[in-house]
Amino acid sequence: MDTPILSDIRVLDNLLAVNLNITLWSARKKLTLEDFGHVDLPPEDLATLGSKRIAPPESLRIFGTLKARAFNFLDRHGIRFLGGWAIPEDKATDIIQELCALRDEFAAQKEAFLAEYDALIQAWIAKHADWANLIANSTVGSDYVRARLGFSWQLYKVAPLMAHPDAETMVESGLYEEVEGLAGTLFTEIAKFADETWRKVYAGKTEVTHKALSPLRTMYHKLMGLTFVEPHVAPVTEILQMALSRLPKKGTIVGTDLLMLQGLVCLLRDPDALIEHSQQVIEGYGPATVLDSILRAPMAPTFAEHGPVEITGLLDVDEGDDPELAEITDPTARPCPGPRVQIPSMGLW
Known part of the structure; x- marks a missing residue:
């Protein structure tokens, strides 16, 4: 951005910060030499083994969808800030209510998935019967999966430590640069x-x-x-x-x-x-x-x-x-006028 445009540190008076923690289970395990028995493989400095799926990926797709919805929702209402989002304090109640709704949907989908977990694993093994041992030897219990599916957030107020005895150090902490860039x-x-x-x-x-x-x-x-x-x-x-x-x-x-x-x-x-x-x-x-x-x-x-x-x-x-x-349509078919929008001044500026 060529035009200098900065936010004042006092903007923090009207903002809250949201840190979103959504963890997903990949249902993948690393492939090992033991998975293939006695076979010759390239040395590790040349190639490494990939991963194997131990559960059907479509059964976990909903969790990625809900995570994307949460990110998109916060992007529509806030600004990326300090690894999360800065949101208007006067809109916080409505924003958190929507996050609560997404969290509750995530929790419901999690319980539904865990209730069918053992059956899903058995069906996945049966679908790949030729590789049944490769899957069965890597499966994990439902408690393990439960601990790795999570949806939470932290809402907090950010304020500069103006009264700190070493105020100059506080200014150099990077917060001012983060706020100026908002x-x-x-x-x-x-x-x-x-x-x-x-x-x-x-x-x-x-x-x-x-x-x-x-x-x-x-x-x-x-x-x-x-x-x-x-x-x-x-x-x-x-x-x-x-x-x-x-x-x-x-x-x-x-x-x-x-x-x-x-x-x-x-x-x-x-x-x-x-x-x-x-x-x-x-x-x-x-x-x-x-x-x-x-x-x-x-x-x-x-x-x-x-x-x-x-x-x-x-x-x-x-x-x-x-x-x-x-x-x-082809985005180049009817382009915006020039590399930048050049709106005529009509003599006003």
Whole structure:
């Protein structure tokens, strides 16, 4: 990010830190020479043995899914910070309630898995009868598995030790650098989210449904909860809110409205351009000026054919199967204008 943008240490007054601990059992054991009997194998400095599955991988897939959902949820509401996430203190209750729901689902799936564990192992051995001894000699009891499947978190307040007798040492501890980087991290996360949104939802489209607004609303709510992080955040929420308010309440989104959304997503993909235009809002030009300028920015006119793709990652679009969000075009077919969004100033700056 070329534009210097830093958060003040006082931002910690409005933040809580979440450290998420989700442990999964891989159901794998290391292969050993004994597994193959008396055979010649390459020396260990040349090659090493891999691993063997001692339980069906599909029976454990749900735990990885729940872990991904927890990470994506915190990414939608917080900022990566100190190995976890910084979340708005005034949103903590709602965030923790959602984590509780995910933890309870994890616990229920864990008990269901452990109840069938012995039968699953026997079925896995039977499925691979030629290698039954290789599996049976490596199985572990259900108590072992229980201890390795876990879902927990710690919620805590971070504060600088300003009153510490060695205050200079505290300043050098790295906390200040972590806090100063929060704003940059936030805009970078938004840019990555916008890039994913562009590729999976907007690139090359001549029309979209209202489901395509879901990722924009996700970005809006994330930024709204974190406006205190840095002065340029609030103007971005104003730009998003203005864009959403301009759209028809129903029907497909086409023409000028779609071009505005595509230009807005392109702007969100570029942290430096976004901050520059956020500054114009701070200086009084208004979010409407930015949106009107987007429509005057040149964009390539070519479009590509659609092809199916699975929506993953941060996009919060699990509101039913919508073919609009199950399609993607070649992301180079209708690119954002230039390597950076160049919105004309119209003589304002």
